[in-house]
Amino acid sequence: MTGNGGVSFWWQQLGLPVPRPALPGDLDVDVAIVGAGYTGLWAAYYLKTLQPDLRVAVLERRFAGFGASGRNGGWLTNSVTGGREQYGADAGARQQRAMNETVAEVVRVAAAEGIDADIRVGGELNVARGPAQQARLEAWFRSEAAQPHTDVELWGPRQTADHVRVDGATGGIWHPHCARIHPAKLARGLAAAVERLGVTIYEDTAVTAISAGRAETARGTVRAGHVLRATEGFTPDLRGEHRTWLPMNSSLVVTAPLPASVWDEIGWSDAATLGDMAHVYMYAQRTADGRIAFGGRGVPYRFGSRVDGDGRTQERTIRSLTALLRDFFPAAARVPVEHAWSGVLGVPRDWAATVGHDPATGLGWAGGYVGTGVATTNLAGRTLADLVLRRDTDLVALPWVGHRARRWEPEPLRWLAVQAIYGAYHWADRVEARGTARTASVARVADWISGRGH
Structure with a gap:
């Protein structure tokens, strides 16, 4: 590297x-x-x-x-935390329509201002790998399909593989409101x-x-x-x-440019961004210069809300993300990872x-x-x-205007809580990888404690 x-x-x-x-x-x-x-x-x-x-x-x-x-x-997508589950169906639908329009607005302004950011609209694809993830994927689709004017599509394993061949993928859910960017x-x-x-x-x-x-x-x-x-x-x-927002850490690795033969094996021919249905989820894009940028949680939180300076990433996080990337795409095992970095995002309670x-x-x-x-x-x-x-x-x-969450707990409670929550999510993913058809109960408890299940 x-x-x-x-x-x-x-x-x-x-x-x-x-x-x-x-x-x-x-x-x-x-x-x-x-x-x-x-x-x-x-x-x-x-x-x-x-x-x-x-x-x-x-x-x-x-x-x-x-x-x-x-x-x-590099996901210019229509997702926003807090929606129907937070504000109710009608208000959440208004927020979602605004987000759909926002993706198009960014594309419009970039073109008008001459900003070349490698923007390419290709939609967002989230894949399931295994029965428990597939069950969550289908439940998510049912929730989305119940909304008016939905344009979310549920794909089976063959249709998913026609767009990108993720090893072990059992299905996917796709929507068009997403672009890859630099x-x-x-x-x-x-x-x-x-x-x-x-x-x-x-x-x-x-x-x-x-x-x-x-x-x-x-x-x-x-x-x-x-x-x-x-x-x-x-x-x-x-x-x-x-204690207003918690700085959550996220990390990425990026490969060297993939040879055409490897891209042919993977079959990722369009600009759709890629995510999954794991609890400790990943996110990826095919870059404009033919690399895979692949991200996920490393060390999720540093004691005392400390943040890094220059994005340097721990070796164990690099090893973990590299292993997951190659588990998704065995053909990419022949391609070296060239760079790793990290950053923080804001998490309300x-x-x-x-x-x-x-x-x-x-x-x-x-x-x-x-x-x-x-x-x-x-x-x-x-x-x-x-x-x-x-x-x-x-x-x-819009319903998110003026919304305020309660403050995070003081240390060491929030450090202990985040370590426990992400330890539970990692454990749940390992349990589900053995083939269980239901979401691991420990993940449901972690959702509730974290605030995601409220």
């Missing part, structure tokens, strides 16, 4: 960006956005598009796209687009505290009528936010994403995407813009 960390393989491909200037001192603006990931950049983009005379500044402690926005698996290219292009609109991005500027009308940094205080928190997995580093703004204080927030943020950030950015500008739109009436 030639690389580990370096923020991500995506950034190593492009080369780390030339740093933008840091905040030069105290500053007065209309809107201060904390975090130059997708959420913050999309919010800035729509604010300036809707009201060009706004003074908007984005404050970023490293560089635009340093966090999850430049490290994710995450760092999207982050870089979006940052350039907001700068063309007149937004200033201050890098190497760590915000330590947010309050009404103020974002405090070691380099100066930014005063603004609206301060928007868009810090996702790094939120616990802010004063007073240590109820596993439901949220966006909100308090007009009395001007404080806003968005995040808690639990790994489904590539498209959701765009919806969040548009919604934040509408909330700040007091626009009466369908977006501000």
Whole structure:
């Protein structure tokens, strides 16, 4: 393996960006956005598009796209945590329609702004491997098929293999609202687009505290009528936010380019992203340059909500992901893994994403995407813009607006809980791999404890 960390393989491909200037001192603006990931950049983009005379500044402690926005698996998909199970059927259906439209909106803006992010629409395919996973897959399909205007398809083993040959796959579920992207290219292009609109991005500027009308940094205080928190997995580093969201770790490996003969064996000829129905699930894409990027949980959580610096990944996680990749695709065993990296995502206590703004204080927030943020950030950015500008739109009436989960437990309780939960999920996957037809009971208990089963 030639690389580990370096923020991500995506950034190593492009080369780390030339740093933008840091905040030069105290500053007065209309809107201060904390975090130059997708959420913050999309919010800035729509604010300036809707009201060009706004003074908007984005404050970023490293560089635009340093966090999850430049490290994710590249799924521009319609998933959002919190939906029908959280808000009820009607409200959840409105949220889902908004997410379907969001995927198309990102594709549209990328084309309009000349952002070449290797975007290719191919849908999302989740496969089952074994009876218990197949039962969950079919239950998921029944739930989706019961919704109006559904375009989700249930595939048997033969139809699944016609699109990608995953060893041991017993079936799949597919929908069209997903595109493969190059995450760092999207982050870089979006940052350039907001700068063309007149937004200033201050890098190497760590915000330590947010309050009404103020974002405090070691380099100066930014005063603004609206301060928007868009810090996702790094939120616990802010004063007073240590227990707001839990920073969950996720890791990826990427292969060298696969020879045509190996792609022929695998049969992954289109751009569909790939996931599975395991409890400790995986996610993958076929990259534009013919590699497999393959991700999953490594060390899920570090004590005290600590986060990594440059994405360096533990060797045991690399071995585990490499073994799973080759278990899925035995033909790829001949192809070396070239790079590994990790990053953190924000997890609310109820596993439901949220966006909100308090007009009395001007404080806003968005995040808690639990790994489904590539498209959701765009919806969040548009919604934040509408909330700040007091626009009466369908977006501000979506059920996730204003939602707040209770805070996470203090240490060491949350560290012990996360270790126990993911230990249970790993154990459940091993039990189910032996051929049981039902979801392991320990996984149901772990869902309930984690908040996913509420």
